[in-house]
Amino acid sequence: EIVLTQSPGTLSLSPGERATLSCRASQSVSSSYLAWYQQKPGQAPRLLIYGASSRATGIPDRFSGSGSGTDFTLTISRLDPEDFAVYYCQQYGSSPYTFGQGTKLEIK
Amino acid sequence: QVQLQESGPGLVKPSQTLSLTCTVSGGSISSGGYYWGWIRQHPGKGLEWLGYIFHSGSTYYNPSLKSRVSMSVDTSKNQFSLKLNSVTAADTAVYYCARKGLIGWFDPWGQGTLVTVSS
Numbered sequence: 001e002i003v004l005t006q007s008p009g010t011l012s013l014s015p016g017e018r019a020t021l022s023c024r025a026s027q028s029v030s031s032s033y034l035a036w037y038q039q040k041p042g043q044a045p046r047l048l049i050y051g052a053s054s055r056a057t058g059i060p061d062r063f064s065g066s067g068s069g070t071d072f073t074l075t076i077s078r079l080d081p082e083d084f085a086v087y088y089c090q091q092y093g094s095s096p097y098t099f100g101q102g103t104k105l106e107i108k
Numbered sequence: 109q110v111q112l113q114e115s116g117p118g119l120v121k122p123s124q125t126l127s128l129t130c131t132v133s134g135g136s137i138s139s140g141g142y143y144w145g146w147i148r149q150h151p152g153k154g155l156e157w158l159g160y161i162f163h164s165g166s167t168y169y170n171p172s173l174k175s176r177v178s179m180s181v182d183t184s185k186n187q188f189s190l191k192l193n194s195v196t197a198a199d200t201a202v203y204y205c206a207r208k209g210l211i212g213w214f215d216p217w218g219q220g221t222l223v224t225v226s227s
């Protein structure tokens with residue numbers, strides 16, 4: 001099973017700042033089969049990024065994903081107040097599919 | 109656009125079977141090109157993939173739950189279902205259904221339903 005470790009656990013930033021979230025895999029994720037989701041309180045996760053770097057439909061271009069192998073990054077270029085939420089990475093390169101434990105992005 | 113909605117009992121007794129149904133609207137389960145999955149989230153915790161099913165009935169389960177989980181699909185009702193047997197308090201979670209592409213990400217998700225295991 002591939003274990004995904006996200007860092008930091010909590011990130012405190014202000015609107016307008018740049019956010020960099022990390023997802024590290026315990027072994028290589030094949031074909032960059034990695035997705036990122038955003039979850040707000042009381043809501044279901046929403047797909048942001050798939051294939052490590054492809055934005056899902058309707059996702060603003062301030063969200064970008066990068067990385068390969070075992071190291072992946074989600075970058076939010078300029079934080080909007082609506083971006084403060086919990087972010088999860090997920091690998092779907094091998095079974096069982098696994099998720100990271102999440103990074104909480106909070107307003108500073 | 110496709111929407112998913114979970115339904116089922118919010119309270120299940122220990123050792124019994126948890127049963128949930130996901131109703132799909134805005135698209136047909138039978139159209140192919142997608143799998144239909146279940147994910148759960150323990151209170152205040154992360155996400156755990158449970159499994160997914162194709163409209164043909166082919167299933168893929170998380171090995172950690174494989175002995176207790178089963179999924180089925182009813183194309184006539186555009187629904188798919190989850191059964192988890194021999195539940196304990198550790199199965200208390202919000203259960204989500206979601207559509208999965210042939211490759212593997214989940215989109216969209218249902219709103220989720222909280223299932224509590226308690227006597």
